[in-house]
Amino acid sequence: MAAILHRKVPFFPSILLRIRPFSALPESEHLPPPDQIDQTPPTDTKHPLDRLQLSIRSESNPERVAELFLSSKNIHRFYSSRPLFSLTVRKLSRARRPDLIRRVLDPFITDPNSPKSEGFLARILSLYSSAGLPDAAKEAFCHPSPFKRSDLSFSALLSAYMHSGRYGELKSTFEEAASKFNITPGLVPHTILLSGLCENGEIGDARKLLGEMSSRENDRPEPNIISYNTVLCGCLKKGEDGLFDEILKEIEDRNLEPNVVTFNCRIARFCNIGESVKAEELLDVMCSRGIQPSVSTFYNLIHGYCKENKVDLAVKMFQKMKVAKRRSGSDGVSPNADIYIVLVKNLIEKEQFDDASWICIEGMARKILLPFKDVKCIVEGLMKESKLEKAKDLVEKMRKVLKGDASDAWEKIIGGVSLEAITSSQMSGQGQ
Structure with missing residues (x-):
């Protein structure tokens, strides 16, 4: 099931991807755009799809981006090139041209030459989702085309509503699954609904749904650690400490194996209440269990130590993350922009300019x-x-x-x- 979540459709609930102190706001939007930072140009290749991607990447005119994409349907492996599709939609989204996004994606639903697999339909729905076009996703899903529709594409549709913050439509569409679409929602749609409820602050309803899944009421699918993590993250965001502890106990009672998200929630909670030392102890525990810490793990610890006025410990944690053992055997977890920003800001406040300088460089x-x-x-x-x-x-x-x-x-x-x-x-x- 995890493979489905990560590979077939990029609709994995966003609340699980990054757990951080909820009072902290990302500041990476203050950085210069990537195209204004000198970078080594990518190596050109001879394959037509690679050349097409390079042309689209360097094109600044959105109309031309759409033309390049649409004129290349006859290139071998065009339909299977996920990076090409994602790049095109991303460029057009940044240009704020939803009309062009629809121009390049809408024809695939009716084009007789396009793949008719449900996986391809799910990819198109997910692209609409990433572009913030849930109505287009619904039109594509409901279109009387020969695409098969099941949990996979239905999950992509629900994800489009969730990512656009349209939680009411997410819930109503889920409830209509059997009557309107002849689909019995499985674990993935249930997890997306749990995420939507949590994102909308409806923790009580999310807890109730999780309970129904646990007891298998109404033929609900049995929850896994992802289901529990979803509600655990929602409790953290909402400050529901009692329910947070209740969910943790249930995870233990059901002998579910905690993963990095479970530990990130617990670490974030300790950091939020000024107990980053205990949070670091949890880092040691997860590493001893062979669980690879993520960027979010270290962000929470670094931010937590900075909030507690322990910037020296934050610097040590920054150095520790760069030598953290990875499952592949290589060293290091790469810091992101937010880690550099929060660390350097606090070093400046402490007038520790030497450390701030080398971290900046x-x-x-x-x-x-x-x-x-x-x-x-x-x-x-x-x-x-x-x-x-x-x-x-x-x-x-x-x-x-x-x-x-x-x-x-x-x-x-x-x-x-x-x-x-x-x-x-x-x-x-x-x-x-």
Whole structure:
């Protein structure tokens, strides 16, 4: 079932993908767009689909993106190229062109040359979902086309409603499954409904549904650890501590094996109440059980230590995540932008500019840049401590990785503490 959730349809309930302190807001939207950070261009290949993807990736005109996609249906393996479909819809979504998304996807429902497998229909529905077009997903699902419809495509339709926050329609569509679509919802649709109820703050209803699944009432499917994690995450978000403990006990009583999401919920709870040391103990427990920690695991711990004014422990946790053993045998869990941001902000507040500087530079090596105002604070802090070479190095590295509008914005931000000002300060100090 986990394979279905992750491979066939990208509708896995979002509440399970990232567990973090719910008071913390992501700040990665303040970073420059990826196309304004200098990156090594991808290696070109000779396969037509690869060339098509490169053309679409570099095309800025959404009309042209749609034309490129639609003109390539005769290329071998076109219909099976999931990355190509995802890239096209993502580009058109960013351009805010739902009309073009429908222009490229709608014909597949009626085109006699398109695959008629339910997996292909589920992929189209999921693409509508990712683009925030649940009505288009419903039209495609209800269209009198030869596609088979069962749990797979029905789950994709429910996911479209959930991801768009249309929880009322999610519930009503689920309830109509048997009468309107002749579908008996299985475990995946039930899990999506649980997620929708939790996202909408209806924890009581989610708990009731989980109870019915556990007792197999009304022919409900038996819940698995994903079902329980869904409600556990909802309890965490809603602050339902008593119910949180109740769900944990039920997981234990039913001999379900906790996974990384279960542990992330528990770690987030400890971090939220100022007990990050206990949360770190849970990290050791999960690692001893062979459960691979995720980025969210470390984000919660780093953020928790920062909230408790223990930024040195947060830095140690940052270093620990880079050497965490992976199941493949390789080392390290790669930090994301939010981890760099929260850590560096707290280091700046503590005036620990050396640590802030090397973490900032390490982020650049991973194509992750901090908000410019934070980098400026680091440069000014290093200059104040007479660490001019480090300040100069940071400014130079920023100039090397930025281009276009991002480069211009950085020059305006850095202003009076530009490379020339740093050099002048250094020469003045040597003269004295």
